[in-house]
Amino acid sequence: MTGFINYHKVLIVGLGLIGGSYAQKLSALGFEVGALARRQQTLDFALEKGFIAHGQTEVTREYVSRFDLVVFALYPHTFVEWIGKYQDYLKRGAVLTDVTGVKRSIVPTIQGMLREDLEFVPAHPMAGRELSGVENSDCRIFADANYIVTPTERNSPEGIELVRSLGCILGFRHIAVLSPEEHDEMIGFLSQLTHCIAVSLMTCKDSEHLAEYTGDSFRDLTRIARINEHMWTELFLANKDELLSQMDLFAGQFARMRDALAGSDIETLKEMMRLSTQRRGYFDKK
Amino acid sequence: MTGFINYHKVLIVGLGLIGGSYAQKLSALGFEVGALARRQQTLDFALEKGFIAHGQTEVTREYVSRFDLVVFALYPHTFVEWIGKYQDYLKRGAVLTDVTGVKRSIVPTIQGMLREDLEFVPAHPMAGRELSGVENSDCRIFADANYIVTPTERNSPEGIELVRSLGCILGFRHIAVLSPEEHDEMIGFLSQLTHCIAVSLMTCKDSEHLAEYTGDSFRDLTRIARINEHMWTELFLANKDELLSQMDLFAGQFARMRDALAGSDIETLKEMMRLSTQRRGYFDKK
Numbered sequence: 001m002t003g004f005i006n007y008h009k010v011l012i013v014g015l016g017l018i019g020g021s022y023a024q025k026l027s028a029l030g031f032e033v034g035a036l037a038r039r040q041q042t043l044d045f046a047l048e049k050g051f052i053a054h055g056q057t058e059v060t061r062e063y064v065s066r067f068d069l070v071v072f073a074l075y076p077h078t079f080v081e082w083i084g085k086y087q088d089y090l091k092r093g094a095v096l097t098d099v100t101g102v103k104r105s106i107v108p109t110i111q112g113m114l115r116e117d118l119e120f121v122p123a124h125p126m127a128g129r130e131l132s133g134v135e136n137s138d139c140r141i142f143a144d145a146n147y148i149v150t151p152t153e154r155n156s157p158e159g160i161e162l163v164r165s166l167g168c169i170l171g172f173r174h175i176a177v178l179s180p181e182e183h184d185e186m187i188g189f190l191s192q193l194t195h196c197i198a199v200s201l202m203t204c205k206d207s208e209h210l211a212e213y214t215g216d217s218f219r220d221l222t223r224i225a226r227i228n229e230h231m232w233t234e235l236f237l238a239n240k241d242e243l244l245s246q247m248d249l250f251a252g253q254f255a256r257m258r259d260a261l262a263g264s265d266i267e268t269l270k271e272m273m274r275l276s277t278q279r280r281g282y283f284d285k286k
Numbered sequence: 287m288t289g290f291i292n293y294h295k296v297l298i299v300g301l302g303l304i305g306g307s308y309a310q311k312l313s314a315l316g317f318e319v320g321a322l323a324r325r326q327q328t329l330d331f332a333l334e335k336g337f338i339a340h341g342q343t344e345v346t347r348e349y350v351s352r353f354d355l356v357v358f359a360l361y362p363h364t365f366v367e368w369i370g371k372y373q374d375y376l377k378r379g380a381v382l383t384d385v386t387g388v389k390r391s392i393v394p395t396i397q398g399m400l401r402e403d404l405e406f407v408p409a410h411p412m413a414g415r416e417l418s419g420v421e422n423s424d425c426r427i428f429a430d431a432n433y434i435v436t437p438t439e440r441n442s443p444e445g446i447e448l449v450r451s452l453g454c455i456l457g458f459r460h461i462a463v464l465s466p467e468e469h470d471e472m473i474g475f476l477s478q479l480t481h482c483i484a485v486s487l488m489t490c491k492d493s494e495h496l497a498e499y500t501g502d503s504f505r506d507l508t509r510i511a512r513i514n515e516h517m518w519t520e521l522f523l524a525n526k527d528e529l530l531s532q533m534d535l536f537a538g539q540f541a542r543m544r545d546a547l548a549g550s551d552i553e554t555l556k557e558m559m560r561l562s563t564q565r566r567g568y569f570d571k572k
Binding site: 204249 | 434486496497498501505506510519523530556558560563565
């Protein structure tokens with residue numbers, strides 16, 4: 001835990017699936033982990049499981065000022081509201097990080113409103129499950145996942161290094177540093193667009209009677225169609241321009257294939273399939 | 287092997303991935319399996335592995351007339367050509383079946399041209415891999431897959447039962463009977479449309495630099511983007527009208543989501559996600 005000698009007390013703000021998984025892992029590593037949650041039963045669960053040492057539903061100066069490192073695991077708009085209301089309570093020199101799935105619309109807002117002595121180093125743990133809530137927390141989901149730090153010119157090398165190290169000790173397979181813009185383009189294509197596709201496909205027809213014929217292709221394609229509508233709607237809107245351009249790109253290629261089929265244009269169909277086959281090779285798990 | 291007492295000698299026409307897997311399983315079950323393949327090295331491989339007892343590259347009356355049950359594992363147009371050229375060689379009273387992934391454009395053609403004493407009972411084993419060829423044959427792919435018999439009014443109850451039983455002994459998890467029309471609608475939506483989506487997504491951008499950030503959602507969605515362009519182009523064209531209507535249905539829902547996002551129509555986005563989440567529940571593996 002080199003580098004964390006001054007950051008031994010960690011506050012998790014928001015004990016959902018990801019916040020809970022952070023708490024679980026950090027407690028197991030020997031950190032003193034506290035939490036703020038909306039409901040007492042969330043805290044009780046986390047206390048019982050040993051994910052946290054203590055926690056509160058009320059945000060108080062006395063409690064918040066005890067922590068050196070604060071991880072925000074909230075919806076984007078709640079995160080911004082929290083900083084606006086409570087940043088005065090934070091300990092002098094504390095380092096803040098987050099788990100938010102969009103960056104361009106959040107990072108400059110938070111960094112722009114933050115006290116001079118605090119540093120916010122944004123990060124996105126690209127891990128999740130089709131379930132939510134602290135009851136489904138499981139820090140093993142980090143083992144096969146990516147962790148992206150998205151700093152700006154306002155960040156210090158030490159702050160970036162600390163939050164990068166946090167990804168390491170949480171056990172992520174791959175750690176990367178991207179700008180907020182690069183992050184949002186990447187996430188718009190790889191994650192948000194794929195969720196749009198899965199949801200659109202799943203809403204096409206009342207497919208209950210088809211379930212018994214379903215092979216792995218349909219099942220794989222729609223696994224992510226089970227979706228938390230509040231979180232994802234907020235994430236989509238927070239990355240709207242980027243996601244719209246990725247959706248248009250996909251719709252264009254899909255229309256190209258449709259027109260090739262309608263016109264029995266065998267060469268275009270085969271060309272698209274060859275390109276697709278070749279590119280899919282990049283994505284084989286190493 | 288009750289029911290197969292008169293169908294002990296099985297000919298596999300076409301030793302690719304599926305034909306080879308049929309041969310492997312049927313030989314293991316004690317059938318006498320012969321094969322017709324285009325290349326001697328395909329036969330040599332299958333002989334060496336014990337998938338077949340014998341085989342030929344040349345189609346001769348002497349060889350073909352020895353078999354009671356004939357499984358066609360060919361591309362659709364090659365299957366039609368074969369029947370046109372060689373059906374005279376088939377043993378009197380032989381039962382024919384196939385593995386073709388489209389039915390409406392094939393079944394009436396074959397049944398319409400067939401000798402009176404022969405019976406063709408169409409079937410579709412919904413199993414596959416992202417690899418092709420007899421070298422990749424593996425009858426374990428049947429264990430978690432569906433097998434659909436698609437008879438018409440020209441079929442006899444005995445013929446249907448025989449081909450249904452074939453699915454059972456091959457080890458398929460689920461066996462169903464559908465009309466060729468129902469089959470093609472189902473396959474257009476569940477299988478062909480999903481392949482169109484995966485291929486279109488994969489051709490969107492040169493995504494090599496994105497591979498290191500790719501989580502499971504993109505990987506799952508594009509697994510089937512590795513595709514045999516000759517076979518799938520032929521299957522798409524053979525089910526063109528049905529597939530076009532499924533593609534239009536999907537494109538419509540995708541455009542609905544895009545417009546909801548563009549207009550920040552939160553309620554429509556959430557409604558689609560709720561519907562999608564609810565319907566995805568039908569598809570959980572039992």
